[in-house]
Amino acid sequence: MHGFIIAGTNSGCGKTTVTIGLMALLQSKGMLxxxxxxxxxxxxxxxxxxxxxxPSYNLDSFLLNDQxxxxxxxxxxxxxxxxxxxxxxxxxxxxxxxxxxxxxxxxQKLNLPIVLVVNCKGLYQSVIAIIKGFAELKNPxxxxxxxxxxxxxxxxxxxLQSLIEEETGIACIGYLPTREEIGxxxxxxxxxxxxxxxxxxxxxxxxxxxxxxxxxxxxxxxxTEIEQPSPTPIELPDLDLSDLQIGVAHDKAFSFxxxxxxxxxxxxxxxxxxxxxxxDRSLPAACNCLYLGGGYPEVFTxxxxxxxxxxxxxxxxxxxxxxxxxxxGGLMYLTDSxxxxxxxxxxxxxxxxxSVQMTTRLQRFGYAQISYANTVTPCHEFxxxxxxxxxxxxxxxxxxxxxxxxxxxxxxxxxxxxxCLAAYAHVHFYSKFEFLNAIxxxxxxxxxxx
Numbered sequence: 001m002h003g004f005i006i007a008g009t010n011s012g013c014g015k016t017t018v019t020i021g022l023m024a025l026l027q028s029k030g031m032l033x034x035x036x037x038x039x040x041x042x043x044x045x046x047x048x049x050x051x052x053x054x055p056s057y058n059l060d061s062f063l064l065n066d067q068x069x070x071x072x073x074x075x076x077x078x079x080x081x082x083x084x085x086x087x088x089x090x091x092x093x094x095x096x097x098x099x100x101x102x103x104x105x106x107x108q109k110l111n112l113p114i115v116l117v118v119n120c121k122g123l124y125q126s127v128i129a130i131i132k133g134f135a136e137l138k139n140p141x142x143x144x145x146x147x148x149x150x151x152x153x154x155x156x157x158x159x160l161q162s163l164i165e166e167e168t169g170i171a172c173i174g175y176l177p178t179r180e181e182i183g184x185x186x187x188x189x190x191x192x193x194x195x196x197x198x199x200x201x202x203x204x205x206x207x208x209x210x211x212x213x214x215x216x217x218x219x220x221x222x223x224t225e226i227e228q229p230s231p232t233p234i235e236l237p238d239l240d241l242s243d244l245q246i247g248v249a250h251d252k253a254f255s256f257x258x259x260x261x262x263x264x265x266x267x268x269x270x271x272x273x274x275x276x277x278x279x280d281r282s283l284p285a286a287c288n289c290l291y292l293g294g295g296y297p298e299v300f301t302x303x304x305x306x307x308x309x310x311x312x313x314x315x316x317x318x319x320x321x322x323x324x325x326x327x328x329g330g331l332m333y334l335t336d337s338x339x340x341x342x343x344x345x346x347x348x349x350x351x352x353x354x355s356v357q358m359t360t361r362l363q364r365f366g367y368a369q370i371s372y373a374n375t376v377t378p379c380h381e382f383x384x385x386x387x388x389x390x391x392x393x394x395x396x397x398x399x400x401x402x403x404x405x406x407x408x409x410x411x412x413x414x415x416x417x418x419x420c421l422a423a424y425a426h427v428h429f430y431s432k433f434e435f436l437n438a439i440x441x442x443x444x445x446x447x448x449x450x
Contacts, residue, residue, distance in 0.1 A: 003083035004113045004144070004224035005038065007091035007103045009130060013119040014149035014176065016044055019086040020051050021176070021207040025215060026082055027052060028208055034080035036073065038106045039088035040367075040380040040426060042256040042294070048086070051204055055259045059085065059110070062101040062367050062405075063378050063428040066109055067234060072260060072430065073110050074229040082224070083112075091116065091134055095367065096406055104138060113144035113224050115173065120160070121150040127160060128167050135168060145223040147215070148175040157214075171223050174215035182207045237433040242269035244443055247287030251276035253304065254329055256294030261429045264436075265291075277333065281309045289323040289443040290314070292330025294426060298338050298358055298385065301346035311349045318351050318420045323443045326422035328383055331415065332356045334422050336390065352415050352422070353395045357388045364402075364411065370425055371401040372414060373438035379425035400425065419445045 006022070008015040023033050035048035035056035040063060048056035057076045059069055077083040087103030091114070094102030107114050116134055120127050127148070135143045146164065151157045161172040176182070182203060246265065248257070254277060266272060272291075273284035278300060283290075297304060304311070314334075318324055326334055334351040341358050348356075363386050370377045379402075400414025400423055414423040421442055429436040 001077075001083075001226055001228045002081065002221055002224045003034075003077065003085070003110075003226045003229075004115050005085040005087050005103055005107050005110075006117060007087040007107075007114045007134075007143075008089070008117045009119065009134065010090045013117050015086060015117050016047065017182070017207065018117050018147055018149065018176065019044075019084065020047055020204060021182075021211045022215070022220075023048065023051050023084055024204050024208040025211045025217065026084070028212075029217060031081040032079065034077040034083040036076070036083065036085040037088075038085060038103050039101070040382075040428075041088065042258075044086055045259070046255065047200075050200060057259050058428065059106060060101065060380075060428065061105055061109060062095065063380065063431045067232060068430045069106075069109055070229075070232040071234040074231050077229060078231070082221075085110075085112065087114075092137065101367070104141070107142045108140075112142070112226065114142045115145045115147060115220070115223065116143050117147050117149055119149045120156075120175075121178070124156075124160075125163060128163055131164060131168055131170065135170060143170055145171045145173040145220065147173050150178045151175040152178060154214075171219050173220050173223065174211070176214065177210065179210070182210055236264075236268070237437055239268045239437065239440055241265060241440060241443075243288075244270040244440070245273060245284075245286045245288045246270050246443065247273050247275055247284050247290045249277050249290070249292045249330065249333075250274045251278045252295075253278055253297050253300040254293050254295040254333075256327070256329065256426065257291075258426075258428050264429050268440075277310055278303050278307060281307065282313055283310070283317070290317075290325070292324065292326035292333060292422070294328035294330060297329045297332050297348075298340070298356075301338050301340070304333070304348070305346055311347075315349045315351050318418060321419055321445075323419040323445050324421070325439050325442060326420070327426050328381075328424050331422035331424060332385065334420065335387070338385075339388070351420060352417060353389075353391050353393075354415070355388045355390055356385045358385045360384065364404075364409075364424070366404070368402045368404055368425065370414070370423075370427070370435070371403070372399060373435065375432055375434035375438070377427060377432040377435040379427050379431075381424050381426070383424050 037045045045056035094100045135141045157175045164172045273287045334349045337345045337355045339345045339357045396415045396417040398412040399416045403410045
């Protein structure tokens, strides 16, 4: 079997472009590709899925302990020919001095070789110093190969390949030329999601064709041979969810779900009913509880406002006791309104008498720990907005106590009204099964009041 992590010297060096191109190239060779993403990001896995046609799974060493990481990696790579894991930020970048959660750390935990992407724009021989630095900073570095990005010509690559392999002993597997039409613009990896990039199939086809000429696939496979992973057993929670008919909001405004969360709910017996807050005029008839994931409702406020019938139904259902668990974008959707940077206010469901004010800067960005339901659970926040209380009397209570790791920064969230719990935090259900148990207990609740 083969498997590797694609690391980068920094964010923006071309990791995602190289990752997508390699996935498409390897598939075109008849290989079964198992795609993964290091870290909590939702955008890149959506691009992986769009390119490969199969789900991509998040591997995060802050959110998941070693046993869960290994279990999920081996589970999802079983039966594949090659596992391709896209890294995060720069290869060594993570929390604290030790870089916890880094791409390098993930390579150690999963015993995977690294293919390092290096942006050569404005560089020539100096690229060797960069590669040596990354390969020698920590032992073992696991850097088995490099791919050069923004190379001006085949002649330049041949020159650099010879020097790199002579000076470092690391295989220089190939390169990407400087061609605007094969690059993924930064906006494609920001607010614009995979399903909205109409030109993506054309870009991927061109990228694959380019890599056919510039990537040495046999050298890549030689550098990324691994032993067939053996399964790591894990004890799943003793939960019978066969009585749960969960309505899951899923469209271009709400698409941020960890694939493992959805699959775990189904494995435990729940039935998932997908619906679109943008397009469906009513909830699925069978659902008895809701899971409202994250996304970008602030981008689609006008479209959401066109579907007031569904907003009103959701509010009435919640006020009647329907259990709901919502994360980030789901929380925003359940507030009174979303206020844009231009102070334009758009009404939302109105479950919580609080509004969302969009901000230019990220708020409480990064990892945190949630104290809730007698357990502490790792989570992640990524939002450019904050809650604004417009009335003196809240119609909800805050049930989460959150704390930044290794810091004294603390705050409250986890808005709860009746059987509806909503927060900015994103949680991976394999992080703490006690948290999942608490959410499932909520979903199973009968009507109560706060």
